Amino acid sequence: MQTAYRPIRVALLGAGSVGSQVARLLIENKEELAQRVGAELELTGIAVRNLDSKREGNLPSHLFTTDAEALIESSDLVIELMGGIEPARSYVRMALNSGADVITANKALIAAHGPELFDLAEQLGAQLYFEAAVGGAIPIIRPLRESLAGDKVNKVMGIVNGTTNFILDRMESTGASFEDALREAQDLGYAEADPTADVEGFDAASKAAILASLAFHSEVPVEQVYREGITKVTALQIETARESGYAVKLLAICERIPASDGQPEGIAVRVHPTLIPEEHPLAAVRGAYNAVFVEAESAGQLMFYGAGAGGTQTASAVLGDLVGAAKRHLAGGPGLADSVHANLPILPVQAVTTRYQVTLRVTDLPGVLASVATVFANHEVSVETVDQNPAGKDSGALLTITTHEASERDLDSVVADLRSNAAVQNVDSVIRVEGI
Amino acid sequence: MQTAYRPIRVALLGAGSVGSQVARLLIENKEELAQRVGAELELTGIAVRNLDSKREGNLPSHLFTTDAEALIESSDLVIELMGGIEPARSYVRMALNSGADVITANKALIAAHGPELFDLAEQLGAQLYFEAAVGGAIPIIRPLRESLAGDKVNKVMGIVNGTTNFILDRMESTGASFEDALREAQDLGYAEADPTADVEGFDAASKAAILASLAFHSEVPVEQVYREGITKVTALQIETARESGYAVKLLAICERIPASDGQPEGIAVRVHPTLIPEEHPLAAVRGAYNAVFVEAESAGQLMFYGAGAGGTQTASAVLGDLVGAAKRHLAGGPGLADSVHANLPILPVQAVTTRYQVTLRVTDLPGVLASVATVFANHEVSVETVDQNPAGKDSGALLTITTHEASERDLDSVVADLRSNAAVQNVDSVIRVEGI
Numbered sequence: 044m045q046t047a048y049r050p051i052r053v054a055l056l057g058a059g060s061v062g063s064q065v066a067r068l069l070i071e072n073k074e075e076l077a078q079r080v081g082a083e084l085e086l087t088g089i090a091v092r093n094l095d096s097k098r099e100g101n102l103p104s105h106l107f108t109t110d111a112e113a114l115i116e117s118s119d120l121v122i123e124l125m126g127g128i129e130p131a132r133s134y135v136r137m138a139l140n141s142g143a144d145v146i147t148a149n150k151a152l153i154a155a156h157g158p159e160l161f162d163l164a165e166q167l168g169a170q171l172y173f174e175a176a177v178g179g180a181i182p183i184i185r186p187l188r189e190s191l192a193g194d195k196v197n198k199v200m201g202i203v204n205g206t207t208n209f210i211l212d213r214m215e216s217t218g219a220s221f222e223d224a225l226r227e228a229q230d231l232g233y234a235e236a237d238p239t240a241d242v243e244g245f246d247a248a249s250k251a252a253i254l255a256s257l258a259f260h261s262e263v264p265v266e267q268v269y270r271e272g273i274t275k276v277t278a279l280q281i282e283t284a285r286e287s288g289y290a291v292k293l294l295a296i297c298e299r300i301p302a303s304d305g306q307p308e309g310i311a312v313r314v315h316p317t318l319i320p321e322e323h324p325l326a327a328v329r330g331a332y333n334a335v336f337v338e339a340e341s342a343g344q345l346m347f348y349g350a351g352a353g354g355t356q357t358a359s360a361v362l363g364d365l366v367g368a369a370k371r372h373l374a375g376g377p378g379l380a381d382s383v384h385a386n387l388p389i390l391p392v393q394a395v396t397t398r399y400q401v402t403l404r405v406t407d408l409p410g411v412l413a414s415v416a417t418v419f420a421n422h423e424v425s426v427e428t429v430d431q432n433p434a435g436k437d438s439g440a441l442l443t444i445t446t447h448e449a450s451e452r453d454l455d456s457v458v459a460d461l462r463s464n465a466a467v468q469n470v471d472s473v474i475r476v477e478g479i
Numbered sequence: 480m481q482t483a484y485r486p487i488r489v490a491l492l493g494a495g496s497v498g499s500q501v502a503r504l505l506i507e508n509k510e511e512l513a514q515r516v517g518a519e520l521e522l523t524g525i526a527v528r529n530l531d532s533k534r535e536g537n538l539p540s541h542l543f544t545t546d547a548e549a550l551i552e553s554s555d556l557v558i559e560l561m562g563g564i565e566p567a568r569s570y571v572r573m574a575l576n577s578g579a580d581v582i583t584a585n586k587a588l589i590a591a592h593g594p595e596l597f598d599l600a601e602q603l604g605a606q607l608y609f610e611a612a613v614g615g616a617i618p619i620i621r622p623l624r625e626s627l628a629g630d631k632v633n634k635v636m637g638i639v640n641g642t643t644n645f646i647l648d649r650m651e652s653t654g655a656s657f658e659d660a661l662r663e664a665q666d667l668g669y670a671e672a673d674p675t676a677d678v679e680g681f682d683a684a685s686k687a688a689i690l691a692s693l694a695f696h697s698e699v700p701v702e703q704v705y706r707e708g709i710t711k712v713t714a715l716q717i718e719t720a721r722e723s724g725y726a727v728k729l730l731a732i733c734e735r736i737p738a739s740d741g742q743p744e745g746i747a748v749r750v751h752p753t754l755i756p757e758e759h760p761l762a763a764v765r766g767a768y769n770a771v772f773v774e775a776e777s778a779g780q781l782m783f784y785g786a787g788a789g790g791t792q793t794a795s796a797v798l799g800d801l802v803g804a805a806k807r808h809l810a811g812g813p814g815l816a817d818s819v820h821a822n823l824p825i826l827p828v829q830a831v832t833t834r835y836q837v838t839l840r841v842t843d844l845p846g847v848l849a850s851v852a853t854v855f856a857n858h859e860v861s862v863e864t865v866d867q868n869p870a871g872k873d874s875g876a877l878l879t880i881t882t883h884e885a886s887e888r889d890l891d892s893v894v895a896d897l898r899s900n901a902a903v904q905n906v907d908s909v910i911r912v913e914g915i
């Protein structure tokens with residue numbers, strides 16, 4: 044096709060599951076993309092570490108190179124899909140310094156070095172796009188940055204890791220243990236051989252930091268995200284939850300905490316297994332799907348749902364960013380500046396107020412319930428429901444106590460006192476409850 | 480606050496439920512918005528038809544004026560929230576001609592005159608923003624225009640009218656008739672005294688035309704949207720649907736129809752009551768909420784959910800657009816060009832292939848089922864399930880037949896033949912089924 048402009052040279056760094064799909068779509072949809080952009084997008088090369096690695100798809104071999112620096116220097120736009128911090132960070136800096144806009148799906152890089160890279164882009168009048176870094180194909184970055192730019196976001200709550208959602212979903216639907224569900228996820232390719240980044244919540248924590256920084260216009264270092272993974276979630280916890288009308292989900296929760304008692308307004312960001320009422324839209328998010336729930340002052344409740352991972356799905360988000368970057372390249376003009384003007388302090392998880400479900404193994408004697416209830420009352424934690432079940436032969440009773448809203452601080456004190464209470468054999472489980 | 484730039488003058492046309500909220504938020508959040516934009520947004524005036532009308536909120540009376548033209552001429556950005564075609568269309572043209580970007584929530588205007596207004600804006604290097612025209616606070620326009628710009632959308636299916644969703648939801652949960660549920664909606668302020676635009680599907684058809692034009696990069700005149708309202712939906716239909724595992728929703732459905740039999744690739748756009756399986760995410764959209772489901776080739780299935788109407792909710796979308804327009808005003812550069820390069824033909828509803836549920840009243844004699852089944856078979860419409868129930872004293876039996884995928888053309892022929900079949904007393908209901 045003839046266009047008014049000369050082709051835009053696009054460099055691709057990385058040829059993994061997302062990179063190979065991006066390359067395929069750039070080649071297969073060349074005509075259609077040229078019509079949308081108004082100029083051809085010419086894939087000038089694909090930088091890889093090793094030319095001999097086996098690749099997905101049938102990409103033309105002449106595109107591959109190990110010389111990422113030369114490729115970057117000769118391109119107008121750079122797509123970084125290598126993952127990890129180095130050399131991705133150096134290459135992104137090099138690309139921005141050369142005047143290229145950069146598109147990345149690298150959540151670890153954005154969570155760890157976002158402010159540095161955004162500053163650099165702003166100084167140079169370049170742009171950094173990262174829609175694909177959170178929620179795969181789901182448009183969530185752009186809505187937060189742009190659509191809600193005139194609103195005040197109070198809470199973002201999301202299922203942002205498909206691997207853990209798949210595992211928890213299998214545990215719920217089959218009664219499997221964590222270990223068995225993990226193995227199934229690994230067999231199906233949903234979990235990696237070393238699943239730590241997913242099951243310990245590191246991946247979700249990176250995404251939580253990115254979402255919080257956009258939602259609250261503040262810098263959110265990933266180290267300040269409170270993080271609990273799902274490795275300790277038991278089949279019994281999930282069954283108990285279901286019996287009381289809840290699903291267990293690994294949620295990334297970013298919220299604005301109002302000023303109180305001399306503590307300034309701030310934000311708290313946390314990732315942990317959470318009980319969600321079955322009728323909440325997030326509870327219906329099954330398998331490896333992702334969803335992000337947003338509460339804003341004017342807009343009210345919004346939810347964004349879709350495939351949170353996968354090569355072609357993530358490639359869709361990368362190409363959306365690429366079309367935007369290409370239009371900007373042709374016409375000039377501003378991109379998306381990520382203002383951190385609000386600069387709210389990050390509060391510790393102890394500043395959070397939420398509900399809890401506490402499961403205790405107690406001796407089955409008269410007065411135990413009163414004794415346990417007193418512990419909660421002593422710390423002004425109000426109890427909403429108590430369920431009592433025999434825990435099996437000779438082992439007393441199992442109490443499942445759901446609280447009204449209480450602070451982490453007070454709940455910590457309750458749990459410490461319960462542990463030293465003579466009638467309490469064990470505190471089996473403490474899990475937060477959201478979405479009520 | 481001190482900013483590097485002089486204030487940006489913002490004109491507001493209309494002070495109804497959305498306009499009064501936009502004005503309130505512009506005044507209340509002046510400081511915060513100035514920080515986000517980098518310049519103050521100064522509300523220079525609010526054009527109304529009658530200065531003496533009673534208004535919501537306590538907006539400063541000096542802002543009101545009846546001289547919309549003078550207000551437009553003296554402003555940098557114009558927000559049109561009057562609704563209707565004229566004088567809104569003339570004012571939008573005047574604003575664009577004066578060099579102002581325009582933000583509108585006017586779906587009727589965009590559906591009827593979008594192409595003309597987009598052309599004008601493009602000629603003048605101005606921009607027209609309309610996130611608030613579909614789905615209230617839900618970011619759906621921007622994701623379709625930008626996030627999916629590198630993907631190929633195959634289908635958009637949405638609950639885009641809160642009034643009809645509320646009515647259908649009440650009919651389902653209380654067994655009420657359409658008339659009773661409509662009266663309840665009117666009492667609660669969800670439906671207008673003259674509910675025609677909502678219940679006959681005109682509002683949804685405007686939104687469907689807008690969504691289809693963005694999804695398929697083609698001009699979609701609203702007159703070519705096939706439209707059936709919900710006034711003929713009966714309590715019995717809803718009960719029958721529920722018994723077979725479906726919810727009844729008024730859906731706007733925009734889909735790409737592949738080329739076949741000499742018919743070129745095209746798109747079909749339709750609004751009608753539809754059965755959706757209860758486990759489909761759209762079935763769980765309750766009350767006056769909206770949701771839009773998108774299927775794209777690479778991204779897969781996405782869903783966007785939130786408040787589809789309401790003054791503050793829609794104001795959130797208007798302010799998001801306003802912040803974007805204000806940044807563009809400061810920095811210059813391109814906005815969102817809505818390409819219609821694909822220019823796919825709009826096909827009649829007869830080109831659509833979907834499933835159907837047909838409810839028949841038949842004489843309760845041996846051989847009737849065979850006779851009815853033969854009618855379907857004669858037109859190559861494959862039957863998936865048949866449910867037979869006594870229809871009440873002396874009145875034969877009620878057959879509920881759900882088909883596999885069939886074309887509208889073939890189904891029309893089946894219904895015509897059923898009507899002339901001696902064993903069929905009446906064809907009570909024909910309703911399309913989606914989401915399987």
